Amino acid sequence: MPNFDDQIYAVLIQIPQGKVTTYGDVAKMAGFPRHARHVGKLLGSLPKDSRLPWFRVINGQGKISMIGERFDRQREKLRDDGVEVKDNGTVSLRRFRWDGFPV
Template sequence: MPNFDDQIYAVLIQIPSGKVTTYGDVAKLAGFPRHARHVGKLLGSLPKDSKLPWFRVINSSGMISLKGESFVRQREKLLDDGVEVKENGAVSLRRFKWDGEPA
């Protein structure tokens, strides 16, 4: 059985710069459909200095799910990455969603 954490990380590192995907899509691409919440918990436990592009993962409504300072941090990282993010944390999935294809 593949290790959940390793499979999630393997998908995460493939998300190209300037793109986002959803917690559910990360889970599905990693072979764990319907485990979006587990993906969120795993990403929430990453160290603050993690080099993994955790910030490229948003919810299925196209919104940043984080609150407070974490929200600001993710929004700034996405903006620096070339993703347009509205003040409320909304991202156009139509425009910026990664389809899972290798970059």
């Protein structure tokens, strides 16, 4: 059976610059449908200096789930990445969602 963490990381590194995906999408693409919360926990436990593009993953409502300083950090990283993020942390999934296919 594939290792959950490794499968999630394998999907994560494929998310293109300027795109976002959801926790649920990552879980499904990794072969673990219905494990969105586990994806969130895993990403939340990454070291602060992780080079994985964790910030490209948002919730299914198209919003940043982080709060406080982590919210600000993710919003700025997404903006630097070319994703339009409203001040309240909302991203247009219609425009910026990555579906798992090559861009």
